Ligand SMILES: Nc1nc2c(ncn2[C@@H]2O[C@H](COP(=O)(O)OP(=O)(O)O)[C@@H](O)[C@H]2O)c(=O)[nH]1
């Protein structure tokens with residue numbers, strides 16, 4: 001049997017892929033499918049003070065913490081960004097982001113527009129931002145109800161805030177309508193593929209072209 005070969009040296013810079021949308025438009029669904037389809041992408045797992053929903057898994061969906069623990073993380077400068085959303089606090093821990101980029105992986109963020117702005121300011125060069133729209137407000141409400149994780153009052157709060165969330169779409173580079181999961185997933189994968197190929201992200205390009213032309 002051949003000796004195992006070393007993986008080729010990393011030849012591109014890692015992407016920070018941000019997916020935002022109003023609650024219920026499909027970020028979690030698209031994120032999970034993208035991660036299953038592409039092992040080069042790691043998920044940034046946020047910390048939150050929001051209570052766990054049925055079916056959510058600690059450490060996979062969120063790191064669930066109380067207010068005091070969240071405050072300690074802020075005081076310890078453990079977040080790349082954090083923001084209040086729907087009366088709770090949500091934040092992106094620094095450690096996992098650094099580790100994924102060190103390991104040569106892209107990293108996916110399911111964060112809101114406030115987090116996207118902060119991440120852009122902190123690490124903007126390799127950020128790719130995608131906003132998902134629902135096909136209609138009626139369909140958005142239908143999806144929130146179909147998910148079966150929130151009470152009527154939580155759903156009505158999320159619907160009230162949806163228009164404000166949607167108003168941030170112009171701040172994103174790509175805007176997709178999530179009519180159908182498969183189509184939307186293919187569109188997100190096409191964006192990721194094209195962004196990886198941008199010349200500034202291919203760290204070996206100058207040397208390769210020199211070798212090609214013998215200069
Ligand atoms: N700024 C920021 N927003 C986050 C973070 N994690 C999640 N969010 C956003 O918080 C909002 C509420 O998330 P969640 O309670 O899971 O509800 P969902 O959008 O209905 O799944 C969504 O817009 C998320 O994108 C984070 O670390 N930072």
Ligand SMILES: Nc1ncnc2c1ncn2[C@@H]1O[C@H](COP(=O)(O)OP(=O)(O)O)[C@@H](O)[C@H]1O
Pocket residue numbers: 021022023024025026027028029030143144146147148178179180181
């Ligand atoms: N394109 C789609 N068509 C129909 N239902 C969808 C679609 N995308 C997501 N859903 C469903 O809508 C609900 C909300 O999706 P979710 O991914 O939890 O949204 P978000 O993370 O943006 O809050 C879930 O029940 C999910 O299965």
